[in-house]
Each structure stands twice: as structure tokens, then as C-alpha cells.
Amino acid sequence: MTWSDYLPAWPLEISPALWLALTLVVAVLVGEAFMxxxxxxxxxxxxxxGLLLGPGGLGLLPxxxxxxxxxxxxxxxxxxxxxxxxxxxxRWLKANRWIAGTSLLEATATFAxxxxxxxxxxxxxxxxxxxxxxxxxTSPAIVVRTITESRAxxxxxxxxLLMTALNCIYAVVFHKLAVAAMHGAAGxxxxxxxxxxxxxxxxxxxxxxxxxxxxxxxxxxxxxxxxTFSFILFGMIxxxxxxxxxxxxxxxxxxxxxxLITRYRRQRPRTFPPHFGSAGAVLVxxxxxxxxxxxDLSGLRHSFLLVLLLISVRAMAxxxxxxxxxxxxxxxxxxxxxxxxALMPMSSVALLLTLETGMAFPAFGSGPGLALMSCIVILELxxxxxxxxxxxxxxxxxxxxxENKS
Amino acid sequence: xxxxxxxxxxxxxxxxxxxxxxxxxxDYNLVSSAPDVLRRIAKRxxxxxxxxxxxxxxxxxxxxxxxxxxxxxxxxxxxxDVVSEAGRFLNVAIAGGGTHPFQHWSEQKIFDAPRFHYLxxxxxxxxxxxxxxxxxxxxxxxxxxxxxxLMHMLSRYIPHFIALSASSPFVQGHDTGFASAxxxxxFSFPLSGRAPFVLRWEDFERFFSKMTATGVVESMKDFYWxxxxxxxxxxxxxxVCDTPLTVExxxxxxxxxxxxxRYIMVEQRTPPEEDDYLVYTFNRFQACRFGLEGVFIDPxxxxxxxxxEDITDMLARIVDHARELHAVEAMERVREILIAGxxxxxxRKTYAREHNLGDVMQLQxxxxxxx
Numbered sequence: 092m093t094w095s096d097y098l099p100a101w102p103l104e105i106s107p108a109l110w111l112a113l114t115l116v117v118a119v120l121v122g123e124a125f126m127x128x129x130x131x132x133x134x135x136x137x138x139x140x141g142l143l144l145g146p147g148g149l150g151l152l153p154x155x156x157x158x159x160x161x162x163x164x165x166x167x168x169x170x171x172x173x174x175x176x177x178x179x180x181x182r183w184l185k186a187n188r189w190i191a192g193t194s195l196l197e198a199t200a201t202f203a204x205x206x207x208x209x210x211x212x213x214x215x216x217x218x219x220x221x222x223x224x225x226x227x228x229t230s231p232a233i234v235v236r237t238i239t240e241s242r243a244x245x246x247x248x249x250x251x252l253l254m255t256a257l258n259c260i261y262a263v264v265f266h267k268l269a270v271a272a273m274h275g276a277a278g279x280x281x282x283x284x285x286x287x288x289x290x291x292x293x294x295x296x297x298x299x300x301x302x303x304x305x306x307x308x309x310x311x312x313x314x315x316x317x318x319t320f321s322f323i324l325f326g327m328i329x330x331x332x333x334x335x336x337x338x339x340x341x342x343x344x345x346x347x348x349x350x351l352i353t354r355y356r357r358q359r360p361r362t363f364p365p366h367f368g369s370a371g372a373v374l375v376x377x378x379x380x381x382x383x384x385x386x387d388l389s390g391l392r393h394s395f396l397l398v399l400l401l402i403s404v405r406a407m408a409x410x411x412x413x414x415x416x417x418x419x420x421x422x423x424x425x426x427x428x429x430x431x432x433a434l435m436p437m438s439s440v441a442l443l444l445t446l447e448t449g450m451a452f453p454a455f456g457s458g459p460g461l462a463l464m465s466c467i468v469i470l471e472l473x474x475x476x477x478x479x480x481x482x483x484x485x486x487x488x489x490x491x492x493x494e495n496k497s
Numbered sequence: 498x499x500x501x502x503x504x505x506x507x508x509x510x511x512x513x514x515x516x517x518x519x520x521x522x523x524d525y526n527l528v529s530s531a532p533d534v535l536r537r538i539a540k541r542x543x544x545x546x547x548x549x550x551x552x553x554x555x556x557x558x559x560x561x562x563x564x565x566x567x568x569x570x571x572x573x574x575x576x577x578d579v580v581s582e583a584g585r586f587l588n589v590a591i592a593g594g595g596t597h598p599f600q601h602w603s604e605q606k607i608f609d610a611p612r613f614h615y616l617x618x619x620x621x622x623x624x625x626x627x628x629x630x631x632x633x634x635x636x637x638x639x640x641x642x643x644x645x646x647l648m649h650m651l652s653r654y655i656p657h658f659i660a661l662s663a664s665s666p667f668v669q670g671h672d673t674g675f676a677s678a679x680x681x682x683x684f685s686f687p688l689s690g691r692a693p694f695v696l697r698w699e700d701f702e703r704f705f706s707k708m709t710a711t712g713v714v715e716s717m718k719d720f721y722w723x724x725x726x727x728x729x730x731x732x733x734x735x736x737v738c739d740t741p742l743t744v745e746x747x748x749x750x751x752x753x754x755x756x757x758x759r760y761i762m763v764e765q766r767t768p769p770e771e772d773d774y775l776v777y778t779f780n781r782f783q784a785c786r787f788g789l790e791g792v793f794i795d796p797x798x799x800x801x802x803x804x805x806e807d808i809t810d811m812l813a814r815i816v817d818h819a820r821e822l823h824a825v826e827a828m829e830r831v832r833e834i835l836i837a838g839x840x841x842x843x844x845r846k847t848y849a850r851e852h853n854l855g856d857v858m859q860l861q862x863x864x865x866x867x868x
């Protein structure tokens with residue numbers, strides 16, 4: 092027997108998972124400190140730690156295998172999207188058409204503002220379209236997480252959830268179409284240009300519908316034991332997410348639509364533990380750290396002005412669109428401003444769409460994609476704070492200290 | 498500060514106030530949407546009044562002065578429709594019922610008005626625990642002495658009103674076992690209970706000025722009595738009812754009180770006695786705890802029977818007065834409650850079927866909104 096039989100070899104061979112676990116501990120501690128001392132949402136800490144330790148910052152963490160990370164992000168995002176969908180009451184759109192109007196106006200205005208700015212900066216039409224569709228989306232992850240954490244409740248909160256779900260759908264659907272158009276411009280035959288988005292959108296809708304049906308069956312069978320049910324739901328979400336990527340469908344669309352369909356069909360709302368239990372909650376934290384790790388601010392160096400202007404015109408478009416219909420839709424001026432501001436955050440969905448485009452068109456990833464990435468990073472860090480302040484100003488936070496619970 | 502003079506009002510005219518719950522359509526918990534709902538309603542024409550209440554998750558609807566059941570129910574329907582439309586527009590459900598089954602009192606927010614902030618400071622958590630929902634019925638009286646007479650005579654029948662309207666078995670997520678758990682919250686206020694036994698208005702004024710001199714009260718509003726005179730309206734106000742689950746039941750109970758008042762004014766000339774109150778808290782407790790099954794002890798004969806039997810008996814005695822007041826349909830509805838049960842039994846049955854208080858609350862809101 093020699094030393095090497097029972098002592099570890101030197102230098103130690105450290106698996107990336109060890110760093111990951113350590114990062115989780117540090118990030119949660121930092122998030123807690125942010126909340127206690129600075130009254131900032133915890134997720135700012137999670138993203139911040141990822142950004143600081145990752146390749147974009149101090150570079151302390153090695154680049155982690157992309158496929159594993161991708162699974163974490165997909166699962167966590169799937170959970171948050173399903174959660175978002177199941178909190179949204181689509182019947183409300185029938186009773187108050189002004190909200191549907193506000194949503195459409197907000198998305199159109201954002202698209203138009205961003206598109207015109209990019210054209211003015213000399214970006215070609217197809218690329219400008221893709222960037223503009225991505226910038227429509229409000230981050231479902233940040234919105235759901237911040238609302239869960241703060242236990243906010245009221246008109247602005249309800250509308251924020253609804254409008255986030257809707258603009259996420261617009262963004263994903265139009266992004267697919269815009270990318271198809273880019274393929275068309277790059278010389279792909281018409282049949283594939285047309286069929287690819289059709290397959291993707293139709294297939295995702297079908298999978299979401301199947302999910303909804305199964306959900307109802309299982310729910311009917313299991314009855315009211317909510318803990319058991321949330322375990323099953325967790326499994327179903329994971330299954331649907333992975334199946335969607337295997338089938339090359341859009342996991343984003345599938346899970347969001349599945350949430351919406353189950354809520355719409357059941358008619359009765361159901362309250363589940365946040366993120367369907369602690370496993371889900373850990374995944375969500377990991378996702379925010381991963382977003383920080385993936386953050387890329389290099390676009391700021393070349394196109395600082397463009398990034399700044401993109402963020403500004405998007406903000407203006409969203410706030411003004413909401414304000415213009417606030418009165419008719421039953422909001423006060425203050426609530427209108429709050430809702431407009433709360434629509435600012437960008438994060439995972441935008442990030443995934445940007446990465447997807449970049450993979451299909453490498454030129455996009457190194458050009459306008461970089462500026463877009465910088466926008467996402469900035470709005471990911473500021474987003475949670477903006478949502479929190481907006482909901483506070485709208486008077487929708489609990490009056491007693493929120494840190495005692497959640 | 499002295500009491501304002503007793504205004505004149507048409508005898509037996511009536512008015513109803515209902516405190517309503519505002520619920521989020523996401524989880525059917527209370528939601529602080531009163532400012533949004535009131536802003537929406539401000540643009541609408543409607544009869545009566547729609548007002549804020551102590552916490553932002555409640556609103557109150559008041560009818561104008563009515564003479565009989567027909568006009569009352571029509572106006573309540575109109576008020577209900579205006580409020581429900583505003584609710585649907587804002588994704589807010591509106592429900593009757595005396596308590597919210599699983600709200601947490603500490604999460605309630607005080608409505609932004611000086612009086613509510615004052616009360617909140619004075620009573621502390623009691624003010625937020627006061628997130629309970631009652632029906633108040635005003636009955637017009639020809640004069641102040643008649644008002645005091647009617648008030649003391651009606652006091653005997655307080656258990657009837659409690660048992661018929663009871664719709665608050667659940668509090669903070671649990672079945673309390675009470676038919677009306679709401680009233681337990683009212684009893685924790687220092688000036689709750691019954692009015693002093695005085696039969697002449699001068700004596701009442703003297704009592705009132707002695708109370709104000711002590712600094713304990715400033716106005717009639719500071720008394721949380723089960724029945725109290727309302728001098729500025731020229732009415733007495735019965736305050737023990739839970740908000741029923743439908744406006745129809747609310748109107749029926751109001752007209753039951755009206756018909757009984759006519760019976761007391763016209764037919765029953767025996768004067769009230771202080772000793773009538775010996776059984777008062779016992780009877781009231783029985784009604785809160787057991788509803789229609791509660792024991793009712795007659796203060797004069799000391800005979801014991803169930804509250805249901807006593808109401809049946811009363812319905813027979815006031816039948817002519819109800820006909821005079823065009824309230825026959827209302828009496829039919831009261832009789833239906835005796836057979837089918839009050840709001841509390843509906844709530845318990847629904848919970849036994851649904852196993853989930855959120856679902857119960859949703860069905861309760863659908864029942865009230867008439868959808």
C-alpha cells in the first residue's frame with residue numbers, strides 16, 4: 092500500500108460542481124445581505140455574484156459545461172413560466188378589453204421604437220427586427236421571483252403578471268418568424284423558411300395542450316393533497332421542458348402556455364408552494380447565478396451609446412404606452428407609471444432568444460447581439476429593483492416587514 | 498359635545514348597509530383594492546351610496562331610504578350589479594359573508610382617511626381584526642322616545658337576526674364552530690354590547706353627555722352597540738347581522754325586522770323592562786354559537802325553545818303586518834332559511850364538498866355577484 096492509495100493526488104482535482112456548490116452558498120449569503128442591509132431584492136445579489144465571479148468579472152469560476160447549465164436554466168425557467176401562466180387569469184381580458192389593448196400597444200410601441208433606433212444606427216432590417224422582437228419581452232423570471240418574494244398584491248401586480256405572460260408570447264412567436272425571415276434572406280428555400288416556425292409554434296401549442304390535459308387528469312385523480320401534487324407537477328415540468336428541447340420546440344412557449352391553459356380550463360385558482368417546493372426554489376437561485384455567469388458586458392465598449400439609447404427608448408415606449416391607456420383600463424396615474432416601470436426587467440427569456448439567434452447567425456452574436464446582451468445584463472441587475480420600487484410606490488407591498496416571511 | 502336632535506323620519510321606512518369583501522381572483526384572499534373599485538364606480542350612475550371602510554379590502558354599499566321590499570331589493574340589485582361590474586373589470590371578486598375564511602389580519606391595510614387612521618391608532622390590531630363584514634338595518638321612527646322603545650323591544654329578538662344572517666363559521670383558516678364568529682370580534686371592543694336601559698330621550702341625552710364628559714366617547718359612532726339610535730337619520734340601527742351571502746337574503750332579513758317593528762309599534766303595547774336583559778347575553782351567545790339550533794329563553798315566560806321555533810312563531814304573529822308592508826315574499830325567504838339553513842350551513846356544506854377554503858370563497862363570490 093502506498094500513500095497514493097488513500098490520500099488524494101496533489102494538486103487536487105476539483106470538479107466544477109464543487110465550485111458551483113460554493114457559489115450557491117456565497118450567492119445566497121450575499122443575496123440575504125442585500126435584502127437585510129440595502130433592502131434590495133435577493134436576486135440582485137444572486138446575479139451580482141455570478142457576474143462578479145464569472146468569466147465576465149473576476150474570472151474566479153471556470154467556464155462551466157454549457158449543456159449542464161443549459162439544463163438548469165431550462166428547468167428553472169420552465170418552473171417560473173408555468174408558475175406565471177398559472178397565476179394569470181385570461182378571462183380578465185374579456186371583462187376589461189383595455190388591458191388587452193394596453194398589452195398590444197406596449198409591445199407594438201416597444202418594437203417600433205427599438206426597430207427605428209436600430210435602423211437609424213444603420214443596422215439592417217432583418218437584424219433590427221430580431222433585436223426589436225427580443226426587446227419586447229419583460230423577464231418572467233424576475234417578475235415572478237420578485238412578486239413571490241415580496242408577496243405583493245393588487246392591480247399593478249396582477250396586470251404586471253398578465254402583461255408579462257402576453258409579451259413573452261408575442262416575443263417568442265415573432266422572434267421565430269423574424270429568424271425564419273433571416274433564414275429566408277440568407278437563401279434558405281421558402282418551404283423550410285415557412286415550415287420551421289409553423290412546426291415550432293404549432294408543436295409547442297400541442298405539447299402545452301397535452302400537458303394541460305394530463306395535469307387535469309392527475310389533479311382529478313390525486314385530489315387535494317397539495318404537497319404530493321406539487322412534486323408531480325415538478326416532474327411534469329421537467330419532463331415537458333426536456334421533451335420540448337428534444338423535439339426542437341420552444342420550452343418557453345410550452346411551459347408558459349401550459350400554465351395558462353391549466354388555469355383557464357380549471358377556472359379555480361390553486362396555490363402551490365413557491366416554485367413548487369424547495370427543489371424548484373434552488374433551481375431558480377442557480378438560474379440567476381448562471382445568468383450572472385453568462386453575463387457579457389463587452390458590447391458596452393463598442394456601442395455604449397447604442398445600449399444606453401436602446402434601454403431608454405424601450406423604457407419610454409413601455410411607460411408611455413401603459414400611461415396612454417391607464418385611465419380607460421381603470422388605473423390611476425401613479426399605478427400606470429408603476430406598471431410601466433415594472434415592465435422593464437429583461438433576463439433569461441431574452442438571453443435564450445439572443446443566444447439562439449447567435450448560434451444560427453454567428454455574425455449576429457458578435458455584432459448587434461453584443462449590444463443586446465449588454466442591455467440584458469443591465470436590465471437584469473436593475474430589473475428586480477425597479478419592480479420592487481414600482482410595486483412599493485403603487486402600495487401593493489405588505490405593510491408589515493416582508494422579510495419575516497417568504 | 499351634545500347629542501344632535503333626533504331627526505324626523507317616516508315611521509317604518511328602512512335602509513340597508515352592507516359591508517362587502519374584495520377578493521383577488523388569483524387566490525381568493527382579501528385584496529386591498531377598495532381605492533381601485535371606488536375609482537371605477539365614481540364614473541357610474543347608481544342609486545344609494547358606495548363607500549370605503551376601515552381596511553382597503555372592504556367597501557360598503559348603502560341603499561337610499563326605502564319603504565318596502567320591492568323597492569329595497571331593486572335598489573340592492575342595482576348596487577350589486579354596479580359593484581360586480583367594477584370588480585370584473587379589475588379582476589376583483591366581491592362576496593358577502595361575515596368573515597373571510599383565511600385572511601390574515603396583519604396583512605390588512607388601513608384605508609387612507611383621517612377617521613380610519615385615528616381608529617387604527619386607538620384600537621391597534623383590533624382595528625385590523627375588524628376586517629369583518631356586517632349588515633346594518635335602519636328602521637325609521639316617528640320620534641326619539643318611540644325609537645328608544647323600539648330599540649329595547651327589538652333587543653329581545655337579536656338572536657333571530659343573528660341566526661338568520663349568520664355566515665361566518667371560518668376564521669383564520671379554521672371552522673370556529675360558531676355560526677357567527679364575526680360577532681366575537683365586535684365584542685372585544687370596549688363600547689360594544691347593548692344600550693343603557695333608558696326609555697326617554699332626555700335621559701338618553703343625559704347619559705350621552707355624561708359619557709362625553711368622561712372623555713370616553715365623542716359621538717354616537719363610538720358606541721358599537723348591537724342596536725343603537727341614529728339621531729341624524731331619525732332611525733334605530735340594528736347592527737348584529739353578518740352580511741348574508743346574497744342581496745336577496747339581506748333584503749329579506751331587513752324586511753323581517755321592518756315587519757317585526759310594525760308589530761311592536763302597532764300591536765304589542767307591553768313596555769320593555771330592564772329585566773328583559775337578564776337573558777340577553779345568554780340568548781345572543783346561543784345564536785352566535787349554534788345559529789338556528791340555539792336555545793332561546795323567553796325573558797318574560799322563561800320558556801325555552803330553539804331560535805328556529807321562536808322565529809316560526811314570530812312569522813305567524815307578524816303575517817298581517819308583513820302583508821301591510823308588501824313583504825310577503827320576504828317572509829317566504831325567511832321561511833326558506835329556516836328550512837334550507839343560513840349562510841353558515843351553506844358554507845359548511847360547500848367546504849365539506851370542496852375541501853378547500855379558497856374554492857369555497859370563489860363559489861361564495863359567484864353566489865353574491867350573481868354569475
